[in-house]
Amino acid sequence: MAGSNTKQVTFHLRRFEPGKDAEPHWEDHSIEVTPGMTVLDGLWKVKELSAPSLAWRSSCRMGICGSCGMLINGRPRLACNTQVSELGSAIVAVAPLPNFDIIKDLVPDLRPIFETHREMLPYLLRDDTAEQEDPTREYRQTPHELEQYLQFSYCIKCGCCMAACPTVATDAQYAGPMPLGQAHRYDSDTRDAGFDRRREVLAGGSGPWRCHFAGECSQVCPKGVDPAKAIQLMKRQLVSDLLRLRRRTPPAAVAEAPHGTMRDDIPAAPPRTVTEA
Amino acid sequence: MRDRTLWTWHIGAGAVILVLLGLHMVIMHLSGTLGFLGVQDAEPTGWASVAARAGSLFFTLTYVALLGAALYHGFYGFRNILMELNPGRTVRSVINVGLSVVGLALFAFGTWAALAAPGAATMAGG
Ligand code: HEM
Ligand code: HEM
Ligand code: SF4
Ligand code: SF4
Ligand code: FES
Numbered sequence: 001m002a003g004s005n006t007k008q009v010t011f012h013l014r015r016f017e018p019g020k021d022a023e024p025h026w027e028d029h030s031i032e033v034t035p036g037m038t039v040l041d042g043l044w045k046v047k048e049l050s051a052p053s054l055a056w057r058s059s060c061r062m063g064i065c066g067s068c069g070m071l072i073n074g075r076p077r078l079a080c081n082t083q084v085s086e087l088g089s090a091i092v093a094v095a096p097l098p099n100f101d102i103i104k105d106l107v108p109d110l111r112p113i114f115e116t117h118r119e120m121l122p123y124l125l126r127d128d129t130a131e132q133e134d135p136t137r138e139y140r141q142t143p144h145e146l147e148q149y150l151q152f153s154y155c156i157k158c159g160c161c162m163a164a165c166p167t168v169a170t171d172a173q174y175a176g177p178m179p180l181g182q183a184h185r186y187d188s189d190t191r192d193a194g195f196d197r198r199r200e201v202l203a204g205g206s207g208p209w210r211c212h213f214a215g216e217c218s219q220v221c222p223k224g225v226d227p228a229k230a231i232q233l234m235k236r237q238l239v240s241d242l243l244r245l246r247r248r249t250p251p252a253a254v255a256e257a258p259h260g261t262m263r264d265d266i267p268a269a270p271p272r273t274v275t276e277a
Numbered sequence: 278m279r280d281r282t283l284w285t286w287h288i289g290a291g292a293v294i295l296v297l298l299g300l301h302m303v304i305m306h307l308s309g310t311l312g313f314l315g316v317q318d319a320e321p322t323g324w325a326s327v328a329a330r331a332g333s334l335f336f337t338l339t340y341v342a343l344l345g346a347a348l349y350h351g352f353y354g355f356r357n358i359l360m361e362l363n364p365g366r367t368v369r370s371v372i373n374v375g376l377s378v379v380g381l382a383l384f385a386f387g388t389w390a391a392l393a394a395p396g397a398a399t400m401a402g403g
Contacts, residue, residue: 167361170361170362171360171361171363172363173360203280203281203282204279204280204281205280209280209281209284210280210361239281239284242281242282242285243285
């Protein structure tokens, strides 16, 4: 039933089934779009009405799990975080993220970036294993220290930046903005002591050296992470280290238990002298 | 050598080029301005000026430094571009060795030219 607020929109979808199709091909499905509908909602509608075998990846439908990265009208975006109306077009073209192999239809094979991510040791590296396994308290960190890596920790590993990066597209060795951004997220965390171990990977060919700072990755990131900035900061850290200019500080220690302070200068409340009339 | 080291030299060479090529261009093209300041009055690319600079230790040193910096910077940058064509292991080695050999040969030739220049200028009666 077409209401006055609905609009007819064509979903132009790239389909590919390995083993059956030799090449990916495009398929059109016309659906009614209501205000507020996201591209992900549209895909569900297409699947329900005309393409039951259509495959994609999604889970949270609220921009937090990072599974629904796709190429929407030529741009890498999250399907659940993109309203059809904001595209301003009667055609919504959806393809899997480029720079990856296709598993089926809109499902890219993201394993290579997760493997590269793992090589960056993306977790706190410290010597105090006992404390880490069985924490007594939190590690001490000031709000200012937290800010040094906070925005990089918002990354949901959706791969949009990897699809947008011209260097990832042309250089098989280059680790790319997501893994490098995450390596820097830990290298810039004052609780971490893993700089030397991550350097083993980062000083080599997969490190930040072939990033041309075009900034496509930061432009495209749906979470407002700025991986291009992380990469330039990482270059500075690694080059300072090479030139022996990097200041080495031990990782933050376990915070002391708050012992509280008694204030004995607080005046006592005066006795009440006003009486009710 | 590790990419971090090569890249650091690339940036360092860029800074050296910035200064020395700046000097070079000022001498070659802003002679009017310099003359105005009373620094120089001859034609900068004329025989006499070139020969005079060739005899100066300072200029000889800056020629060799600029030559080395520009060659390293340019060849490393060219290597970057070639590496983005995803060469295999063998081609990669060929590129590394090839560019190093050609770069060093050009550096040796240019250095020889810079060092031999004063003698050549004297022989030509400059
Ligand atoms: C004012 C002097 C110069 C400065 C400050 C400078 C700086 C730079 C910087 C910062 C980069 C890195 C860009 C990136 O990683 O994307 C670069 C790359 C490059 N430069 Fe220079 N440069 C200078 C002069 C030159 C000259 C005279 C040449 C030629 C001999 C040259 C050739 C190259 C090449 C081939 C690249 C590599 C481009 C690529 O990786 O795609 N540069 N330069
Ligand atoms: C139109 C611009 C240029 C002119 C007219 C020019 C002219 C000259 C001249 C006359 C010399 C001989 C030395 C002297 O008399 O000082 C020279 C040497 C040199 N120039 Fe330039 N030059 C120009 C641009 C450049 C550029 C763009 C570069 C590097 C990227 C460069 C790099 C060198 C080097 C390395 C030497 C020393 C070579 C050696 O002695 O082995 N020049 N140039
Ligand atoms: S940096 Fe942004 S675009 Fe890249 S994977 Fe993380 S959230 Fe996605
Ligand atoms: S800034 Fe670096 S990592 Fe980001 S898109 Fe450009 S080349 Fe890729
Ligand atoms: S479905 Fe989770 S980010 Fe889109």
